[in-house]
Amino acid sequence: MSTLDSLALTCIPAQDEALRAEVRAFLAQATKEMPAHLRARSWGGYSTEFSRQLGARGWIGVTLPREYGGGGRSAFARYVLVEEFLNFGAPVGSHWIADRQSAPLILKYGTEAQKRFYIPRVCRGEAFFCIGMSEPNAGSDLASVATRAVPNAQGFLLNGQKIWTTNAHHCQYMIALVRTSGSAEDRQRGLSQVIVDLSLPGITVRPIEDLSGDSHFCEVFFDNVQLGLDALIGAEGQGWEQVTAELAFERSGPERLFSSIVLFDQWLDWVRTPAGRSEAAVLLAGKVLTQLAPLRAMSVAVQQRLAEGGSPIIEAALVKELGTTLEQFIPASIADALFAAESEDLPVELLMTLKYVTEASPSFSLRGGTRDILRGMIARGLGLR
Numbered sequence: 344m345s346t347l348d349s350l351a352l353t354c355i356p357a358q359d360e361a362l363r364a365e366v367r368a369f370l371a372q373a374t375k376e377m378p379a380h381l382r383a384r385s386w387g388g389y390s391t392e393f394s395r396q397l398g399a400r401g402w403i404g405v406t407l408p409r410e411y412g413g414g415g416r417s418a419f420a421r422y423v424l425v426e427e428f429l430n431f432g433a434p435v436g437s438h439w440i441a442d443r444q445s446a447p448l449i450l451k452y453g454t455e456a457q458k459r460f461y462i463p464r465v466c467r468g469e470a471f472f473c474i475g476m477s478e479p480n481a482g483s484d485l486a487s488v489a490t491r492a493v494p495n496a497q498g499f500l501l502n503g504q505k506i507w508t509t510n511a512h513h514c515q516y517m518i519a520l521v522r523t524s525g526s527a528e529d530r531q532r533g534l535s536q537v538i539v540d541l542s543l544p545g546i547t548v549r550p551i552e553d554l555s556g557d558s559h560f561c562e563v564f565f566d567n568v569q570l571g572l573d574a575l576i577g578a579e580g581q582g583w584e585q586v587t588a589e590l591a592f593e594r595s596g597p598e599r600l601f602s603s604i605v606l607f608d609q610w611l612d613w614v615r616t617p618a619g620r621s622e623a624a625v626l627l628a629g630k631v632l633t634q635l636a637p638l639r640a641m642s643v644a645v646q647q648r649l650a651e652g653g654s655p656i657i658e659a660a661l662v663k664e665l666g667t668t669l670e671q672f673i674p675a676s677i678a679d680a681l682f683a684a685e686s687e688d689l690p691v692e693l694l695m696t697l698k699y700v701t702e703a704s705p706s707f708s709l710r711g712g713t714r715d716i717l718r719g720m721i722a723r724g725l726g727l728r
């Protein structure tokens with residue numbers, strides 16, 4: 344039994360819930376040879392071949408219109424898929440952002456030509472996107488963006504730098520938030536979103552190695568990069584409105600709750616053995632589950648709001664803040680529990696998984712908006728600032 348089996352506090356429509364059995368059967372076979380410490384990477388894991396397999400099954404772009412190669416299904420069908428990808432630790436990092444944000448953004452704001460070109464490629468697992476939002480010395484303060492795309496006769500001339508860009512070194516495209524008019528002092532005015540082909544001259548991508556030795560964050564430099572007229576997505580100067588709506592998709596999904604789920608499930612397997620079982624371990628398992636269950640319910644509720652066309656920005660920020668706090672609590676508390684027991688028979692694979700998740704966990708409250716930024720948004724939403 345997986346952890347998710349005990350979290351049926353909310354109701355996903357039956358036709359979408361029915362997808363779960365098929366997905367589990369496929370993933371059980373596809374990931375059976377993968378050790379847990381690799382599966383723990385999941386949406387940071389990179390496999391173009393696996394993404395193409397999912398694309399062939401129609402499991403990428405499942406909510407997008409069929410005329411653009413999508414599945415034409417509800418947002419809850421995608422929710423089921425994402426939960427199971429994380430539950431099994433499937434290596435979905437290559438197409439993750441394109442499926443979650445880029446293709447829906449292009450569908451909502453893009454030209455017909457952009458939709459026809461990019462979306463079918465995303466759905467086939469062939470086109471991978473990264474997001475260019477954060478900049479040096481700006482952190483999550485998106486309104487202070489200084490990277491400029493100056494309009495010219497050919498389109499836009501792009502100069503500047505992005506940082507903390509996930510998987511940029513593996514992607515063909517970036518959707519970047521840039522300043523097309525005014526100055527950084529103008530804050531939210533003059534911002535636009537552009538699609539950047541990362542193979543263009545003048546672009547340098549430099550991976551950043553983290554504590555675990557992985558390099559999924561990158562720095563990206565733009566030096567007089569000439570973009571075409573068709574690079575602009577949406578309306579010039581409307582980038583702030585577009586990107587804030589996009590962030591609700593990024594901050595509320597299961598990936599903000601289940602980054603440590605492979606470790607938690609593996610530890611539960613150990614606790615179920617005579618050697619691993621203790622009163623303290625059982626109490627800890629209950630503590631995690633009693634936090635995880637309502638958070639999942641909140642995440643599903645935000646999904647419902649998004650499916651209805653709403654923009655639950657504050658609610659999504661709340662899910663992300665509470666979710667990443669739990670994601671970081673899991674490896675820390677499991678480490679305390681394991682080493683307090685002073686057992687000499689701890690499973691090596693469990694320790695390897697714990698090591699990776701512990702080293703990766705500081706990034707959980709960085710990606711998708713830092714803790715301070717999210718708490719500020721929540722405070723404003725409550726009328727406290």
